[in-house]
Amino acid sequence: xxxxxxxxxxxxxxxxxxxxxxxxxxxxAGDDAAVVPFPAGARLVASSDKIPEDLLAVEFGLMSPTEQxxxxxxxxxxxxxxxxxxxxxxLLTLALTDDYLVEDLRELVAGAVAAGREWGAPVLxxxxxxxxxxxxxxSSFGYITGDRTLTRSDAVPGDLxxxxxxxxGFGAALAYFAARIDGTAPKLSPEVSEGLRRxxxxxTPRVDLAPRLISGDWCHACMDITDGLGQSLRELSEASDxxxxxxxxxxxINPLALTVSDxxxxxxxxxxxxxxxxxxxxxxxxxxxxxxxxxxxxxxxxEVQVEKKIVIERNGTKTGVPGRGWEHFGGNxxxxxxxxx
Amino acid sequence: xxxxxxxxxxxxxxxxxxxxxxxxxxxxAGDDAAVVPFPAGARLVASSDKIPEDLLAVEFGLMSPTEQxxxxxxxxxxxxxxxxxxxxxxLLTLALTDDYLVEDLRELVAGAVAAGREWGAPVLxxxxxxxxxxxxxxSSFGYITGDRTLTRSDAVPGDLxxxxxxxxGFGAALAYFAARIDGTAPKLSPEVSEGLRRxxxxxTPRVDLAPRLISGDWCHACMDITDGLGQSLRELSEASDxxxxxxxxxxxINPLALTVSDxxxxxxxxxxxxxxxxxxxxxxxxxxxxxxxxxxxxxxxxEVQVEKKIVIERNGTKTGVPGRGWEHFGGNxxxxxxxxx
Numbered sequence: 001x002x003x004x005x006x007x008x009x010x011x012x013x014x015x016x017x018x019x020x021x022x023x024x025x026x027x028x029a030g031d032d033a034a035v036v037p038f039p040a041g042a043r044l045v046a047s048s049d050k051i052p053e054d055l056l057a058v059e060f061g062l063m064s065p066t067e068q069x070x071x072x073x074x075x076x077x078x079x080x081x082x083x084x085x086x087x088x089x090x091l092l093t094l095a096l097t098d099d100y101l102v103e104d105l106r107e108l109v110a111g112a113v114a115a116g117r118e119w120g121a122p123v124l125x126x127x128x129x130x131x132x133x134x135x136x137x138x139s140s141f142g143y144i145t146g147d148r149t150l151t152r153s154d155a156v157p158g159d160l161x162x163x164x165x166x167x168x169g170f171g172a173a174l175a176y177f178a179a180r181i182d183g184t185a186p187k188l189s190p191e192v193s194e195g196l197r198r199x200x201x202x203x204t205p206r207v208d209l210a211p212r213l214i215s216g217d218w219c220h221a222c223m224d225i226t227d228g229l230g231q232s233l234r235e236l237s238e239a240s241d242x243x244x245x246x247x248x249x250x251x252x253i254n255p256l257a258l259t260v261s262d263x264x265x266x267x268x269x270x271x272x273x274x275x276x277x278x279x280x281x282x283x284x285x286x287x288x289x290x291x292x293x294x295x296x297x298x299x300x301x302x303e304v305q306v307e308k309k310i311v312i313e314r315n316g317t318k319t320g321v322p323g324r325g326w327e328h329f330g331g332n333x334x335x336x337x338x339x340x341x
Numbered sequence: 342x343x344x345x346x347x348x349x350x351x352x353x354x355x356x357x358x359x360x361x362x363x364x365x366x367x368x369x370a371g372d373d374a375a376v377v378p379f380p381a382g383a384r385l386v387a388s389s390d391k392i393p394e395d396l397l398a399v400e401f402g403l404m405s406p407t408e409q410x411x412x413x414x415x416x417x418x419x420x421x422x423x424x425x426x427x428x429x430x431x432l433l434t435l436a437l438t439d440d441y442l443v444e445d446l447r448e449l450v451a452g453a454v455a456a457g458r459e460w461g462a463p464v465l466x467x468x469x470x471x472x473x474x475x476x477x478x479x480s481s482f483g484y485i486t487g488d489r490t491l492t493r494s495d496a497v498p499g500d501l502x503x504x505x506x507x508x509x510g511f512g513a514a515l516a517y518f519a520a521r522i523d524g525t526a527p528k529l530s531p532e533v534s535e536g537l538r539r540x541x542x543x544x545t546p547r548v549d550l551a552p553r554l555i556s557g558d559w560c561h562a563c564m565d566i567t568d569g570l571g572q573s574l575r576e577l578s579e580a581s582d583x584x585x586x587x588x589x590x591x592x593x594i595n596p597l598a599l600t601v602s603d604x605x606x607x608x609x610x611x612x613x614x615x616x617x618x619x620x621x622x623x624x625x626x627x628x629x630x631x632x633x634x635x636x637x638x639x640x641x642x643x644e645v646q647v648e649k650k651i652v653i654e655r656n657g658t659k660t661g662v663p664g665r666g667w668e669h670f671g672g673n674x675x676x677x678x679x680x681x682x
Contacts, residue, residue: 031424032493033387035485037385043376043377044377047466050434050469050470052470053473082373083374085374089385091387091480093434093480127389127478128391129393131476132394132474133436135472151372
């Protein structure tokens with residue numbers, strides 16, 4: 001059954017409302033707005049994020065509607081975590097074509113609801129309407145207690161630059177599946193292939209880590225990696241007016257990126273620095289915070305420097321950021337990927 | 342210049358960030374999320390709303406990008422007001438085609454920023470990306486102090502049903518401009534025509550009224566009118582499990598609706614009950630609140646009854662809700678409008 005067949009009023013009443021959790025004081029989906037208790041003395045943190053209409057994981061047939069719902073929530077919840085905040089809730093805004101399948105929407109919203117619950121960012125409502133193209137976004141809000149906020153502009157020379165987990169999985173997965181679609185990928189084992197699929201489909205916002213990062217004074221700047229490490233470094237450099245001296249060999253790498261780099265004969269660091277939504281947190285650490293960072297699983301791979309450029313040391317030679325940047329307007333991911341081959 | 346020419350990074354840096362206000366603690370557009378102070382002891386209210394891709398006012402050439410930006414903010418801020426809450430801020434989420442003009446976007450965001458400031462809901466950021474169709478939504482958040490919330494489910498039999506301002510302007514404007522495009526509209530004076538244009542283009546969220554409605558106990562249920570009076574009554578009836586006995590002659594009517602009804606030979610009450618985003622608040626009032634309501638400019642036009650149906654008394658005869666309901670999926674506003682003629 002399509003949305004045109006069901007109609008908006010029945011969609012809300014029969015499909016959406018039953019999926020959404022009841023909120024504490026009984027106001028949520030179906031009323032004009034959601035109402036949630038807010039911690040006393042805390043500040044409000046809010047972010048909205050759109051996911052691409054032509055998500056490659058969907059185009060490649062790798063992502064179910066349930067997984068897409070999870071992904072939709074992940075992107076905005078990750079922004080909340082990147083500020084050092086704790087999430088409180090999420091709204092979904094969906095423009096859907098008239099021929100969109102009701103069953104797909106049900107699964108998508110169920111996936112979003114389950115993910116929101118898991119991350120402490122329950123889906124509380126939103127808006128659904130028709131469009132000539134599918135357009136999905138989520139808005140998440142959360143809170144910060146205390147005076148600190150983790151911003152992009154607080155990196156200072158002398159800090160270490162570090163990341164909360166291994167990188168390159170998303171970029172490697174994109175490269176592998178694009179090559180597979182084109183018929184140019186070597187066969188990888190089902191375990192590796194499924195591992196790569198999970199990198200693409202299951203990025204996880206680091207809501208677990210955010211409160212630990214904000215609780216000490218050692219974590220200075222912070223952002224989540226949504227457009228690849230290279231782009232994130234450029235944005236941090238821009239916002240804090242600093243540069244980086246990076247040791248490529250110290251960057252924690254997802255082993256699957258090594259596998260793909262070998263199997264497809266691609267430069268490993270183009271996979272790591274290029275397009276990729278790993279959702280790990282990129283942070284800078286004061287010199288007193290090295291042990292605390294290590295306790296959090298945050299791994300340093302370079303230093304913040306005064307000079308506003310990004311220098312990568314690799315096999316003893318210095319280079320700039322490898323690979324091309326990614327441009328959303330007029331960009332084409334598959335063309336972008338094919339340039340690497 | 343188009344967005345494809347400018348690119349996303351320059352768009353954010355050169356166009357969007359300079360337009361957005363700096364927030365209190367220096368975190369806003371350009372970082373991962375916006376951070377704003379939140380009143381101690383208050384609850385959080387949040388809503389997101391999508392505006393139609395094929396907004397008739399734009400299609401008819403009646404709405405500038407600046408006005409569209411205002412409209413975009415109005416719809417979600419109105420949801421905040423409808424809960425009796427005070428707004429705090431707004432995020433914009435924009436999917437734009439590659440050929441969208443940078444100048445139009447600049448005006449649209451400037452219009453949104455000005456409107457958000459006027460209504461105490463400053464635009465604090467959001468997300469902009471590419472899409473094969475334009476898709477615009479806003480998310481607003483606000484707060485409620487005290488224990489009360491104005492919901493759709495608190496109407497009780499014996500309440501009066503009332504509205505915060507005259508209705509029918511939006512519906513009349515739609516009917517008039519649709520007829521003008523089709524060449525079937527009589528000529529109206531420039532003043533009337535401009536008045537109608539303003540009904541369509543400048544709906545205003547009742548943020549002024551919300552704190553007064555929530556401060557007493559006399560206002561029971563509340564919602565904003567975004568799909569016409571008929572649809573709003575149906576939704577209130579559904580949410581509160583009650584019905585209405587309405588005196589058509591007591592409904593406050595925008596004089597422009599009378600003008601259009603006469604000039605186009607349309608049933609006045611089809612204009613008032615049918616499709617229309619007037620953003621006035623539809624409320625129910627306890628019997629002790631009649632004077633308070635009048636002081637707020639809230640005008641009663643009927644009663645809440647136990648029996649779950651909507652009865653309209655008109656010229657001494659009883660009818661149901663005049664006109665057809667409006668369906669978003671598979672619906673076509675111009676076809677809808679032409680059925681009335």
